[in-house]
Amino acid sequence: MYTVRTVLHFYHTRLRYLTETWIPLVSEHVYFVTDSLPSNITTIKADHVQFTKYCSIQSHSLSSLCCKTAHHFLLYHRFKHKYEWFCHFDDDNYVNSKNLKNYLSKLDSSIPYYIGRNSWNTTLYRNKNPFPIPFWFATLGAGICLSSKLLHLLKPYTTNVGHFIRGCIRENYFDDIYLGFIINNFLNVTLTKNEQFHSHLEKTLFDNKENFIMNLANQITLGFRYPDRIPLFLPLVFSDDPWRIRLIHCLLFPNSNECQVKKIR
Ligand code: UDP
């Protein structure tokens, strides 16, 4: 199950590029958490959207992000009978679904797994109760994947939106840190670090053209930030490709429909 966090005002600058690149390859399994969508969208099925009626709109605050993440779990609990894995992405992530499926297929979803890229290169220091012990957390901006077993253990914390938000506020942790805290300290499951996940927080991802191109086919996610964290060294082969995401997608999946129909300049 792929869930994508977005917001109406990012539709044209972010989500649209995803719905025209990686999403069509797995659209049957992609779900969205958003305040709203443009009214004329036909590519997204209504029952694949979780609207966040009660989250504060257009805000990057702790409670608003925790509210959105809590809605991702509501989606999971609605559709869990269909899925062994749940992966949470942002709308500035490119996901190589083939590599992701290949990686997860080698793991046993009946074991609790918390998978992602550690946000910092040290554990998060914690000296307050409960559990005054440091822990690792994965940045949501690079995408995270949880096994069905872990989701089952997380149930007491994730079935009620208000309860999840109050937990974030009580601990004063953003959604990804709060999640890491619960998983490590309440459930005793440590992060399985995966360096094939990337967020735009990584300063060096697009620094070296040769490295980037050489390793592109091995990555699971990429993270973009316009205008400074994009592989500008890639040529503008397609029109309307500010992140070069169409080109990246077509280099990885040259036979996909999206790559057949686009006009080359
Ligand atoms: N986001 C949201 N509501 C907002 C602002 C952002 O749901 O009002 C989402 C956004 O679509 C993205 C995620 O939160 O999926 C993180 O936002 P952004 O990438 O802008 O920030 P950063 O990655 O720098 O934390």
Ligand code: MN
């Ligand atoms: Mn981001």
